[in-house]
Amino acid sequence: MSFSLYDAIIPGNLQIIGSVSGLVDKAVAFCADNDRAESDLIQARLAEDMLPFSYQVKSVAEHSRVAIESVRAGNYSPDTGAPPDSFEALKAKLADAAAMLEALDPAEIDGFIGNxxxxxxxxxxxxxxxxxxxxxxxxxxxxxxxxxAYAILRAEGVQIGKRDFLGQVRIKTG
Known part of the structure; x- marks a missing residue:
């Protein structure tokens, strides 16, 4: 059985995009249950010199969907624009990345090799x-x-664990 570039990247990205989307859901519930403003978690950081939760989530999409688009173009240049400022917008960015990855043709990804x-x-x-x-x-x-992103939410008191980070693992079914 061969193992392709597609196999090495896309299924894992989809798994973790799903888990990060679930983390955003947990953040929404945490804010509602603890009378916290959405902006408290969106702007939360692990350290003063690190970028906030919203940037971390934006970067999950950036280093999946945008990475593939950039390989198609032959150049990656980071998006320095502001990250989304709401949980809804963060979820939309993740959903957009997942939809793009799900629509990929594995042969296209494998065809990138050597470019x-x-x-x-x-x-x-x-x-x-x-x-x-x-x-x-x-x-x-x-x-x-x-x-x-996971660590920021843990530091803020959101009740999440390793299973929340791992998301839907791909177990053998047959």
Whole structure:
């Protein structure tokens, strides 16, 4: 059985996008149950010099959907725009990313192998092959931001655990 680039990236991204969407649901419920303003959690940070929960969730979408779009174009440049400022908008951004990934043709993703790709930010340019960009840059960033979003909610007192982070695991069914 062969294991493809698609298999290495897309199912895991979909799993974690689903779990991060569930984390947003837990944040909504937490705010309602604890008389907390939505903005309290949206702007919450682990440390003063880290970006807030909303940015972490935005980045989950960025390093999944936008990473694939960027490989198609041959260049990834980070979106420096403001993150969504509501739970509803964060959920929509995640749903958009999941819908795009679900619609992908595995052959297209596997066809990226060997293509030139670059990361550019201002004057900085980092050359990659498409697969190395996806596996050594986009994917680690994706998991970093998902983990940080989880950690922010835990630090704020939201009752979540490891199962909330893992989401729907892909168990053997036959």
């Amino acid at each position: 030139d790709m670059q990361f550019s930010f201002g004057e900085m340019v980092m050359p990659f092959t498409a697969e190395n960009f996806l596996l050594s840059f986009a994917q680690p960033n994706f998991y970093f931001h998902a983990t940080t």
